[in-house]
Amino acid sequence: MTDPISSAGATAFSGLYAQSLRMKIIAENIANAESTGKTPGADPYRRKMVSFQDTYDEVKDANTITADMSGLDKTPFRTEHLPGHPAADKDGNVKMPNVNMTVEMTDMKQALRSYEANLQVIRQGRDMASSLVDLLKG
């Protein structure tokens, strides 16, 4: 039998890790917000999406979270009229990534909030465990 506070910690730590992966994907999306193709009519960078799943960790006896980073945003690309661009088609239009900065910024804020919440769970669990062990003293 594992300690429930320790299990709670394991869950919260998996939450921290999942949010870090989410940050990684957001960073990739923001960095590639203007990444186009190289040849005429080529597809630009497609926005990546993170989805979270709940998984059972047998060692820790806790339900943890894993992040799946393989998802791609299927919304259509926006186009810009840039006739001199290497990726411009015969009409001079260039397909631009389907990354929306506002969405990315909101996502980042959400990742930060979730990260802080998980940190708070860890802090609280530590306080509970250490005050329990303190009973042995004195």
Next chain:
Amino acid sequence: MIDALRAIGSVATPGASPVQGGSMVKDIGDFAKQLANTIQQGENAGIAGVQGTMPVQQVVQQVLEAERAVTTLVSVRDKAVSGLLELTRMQV
């Protein structure tokens, strides 16, 4: 009680002979062994963290667990030692 102390001591000093004794002594010994294992994992995580081969979250998790294991082990040992001292103060 002395056996119990020895059980903790045998974990603290690697290579020491296992302790023979009652079930309480064995329980404390098992508990201490489990904690020693956690401490070892914490140390390994620390090294992996320095090398950058493990995510920081995992490093912190393992090191915190090791810290908790150490404080618990020390508290249990202190309790056992104080019990022993109590015995030595007995009126004869």
